């Protein structure tokens with residue numbers, strides 16, 4: 001079945017590369033569908049490709065990517081053991097923020113990737129991916145606080161680029177990152193029991209149920 005899932009993921013990647021659903025493809029060099037293993041326990045979701053990602057068609061391969069890799073190392077992981085994606089899959093010109101209609105156009109791709117990978121922990125990097133799962137969340141208040149729902153954890157983190165710009169955040173980022181294995185263990189326990197605990201963050205709205213997968 002892993003093969004079928006990998007094929008479904010590859011089909012989405014191809015659709016992303018050919019995607020013209022919003023204006024972002026016009027100025028982009030390559031679509032950046034996401035990369036990693038279909039069997040990932042952790043899925044990291046960033047904002048959108050930057051210059052280097054656009055050149056290579058791969059997520060987080062610039063400075064932020066180097067930093068993300070060093071963070072993964074803190075918990076003994078390499079990037080090919082997780083899945084890394086973005087909220088928008090083509091580079092916003094001049095690295096501007098993605099616009100709401102661009103994020104909406106790209107949403108089915110990310111929804112389908114989540115559905116196929118079925119990660120135990122979704123780690124949001126920065127405010128745009130955080131907004132998908134914590135619509136009322138403020139990153140400075142909720143970073144590092146897992147929300148458990150449907151036997152999955154949603155874990156908001158600062159964006160690596162924001163930490164690089166503001167080294168005062170490094171300690172908090174590393175401490176948040178090092179708690180990931182604990183969060184994963186809790187989800188595994190939950191799945192074994194077939195239950196779901198209440199959120200650690202009672203002010204948050206529950207995430208939306210996954211959409212029907214159109215590729216199967």
Ligand code: URA
Nearest residue numbers: 046047048049059060
């Ligand atoms: N920043 C992101 O949010 N995503 C990338 O892929 C690279 C930098």
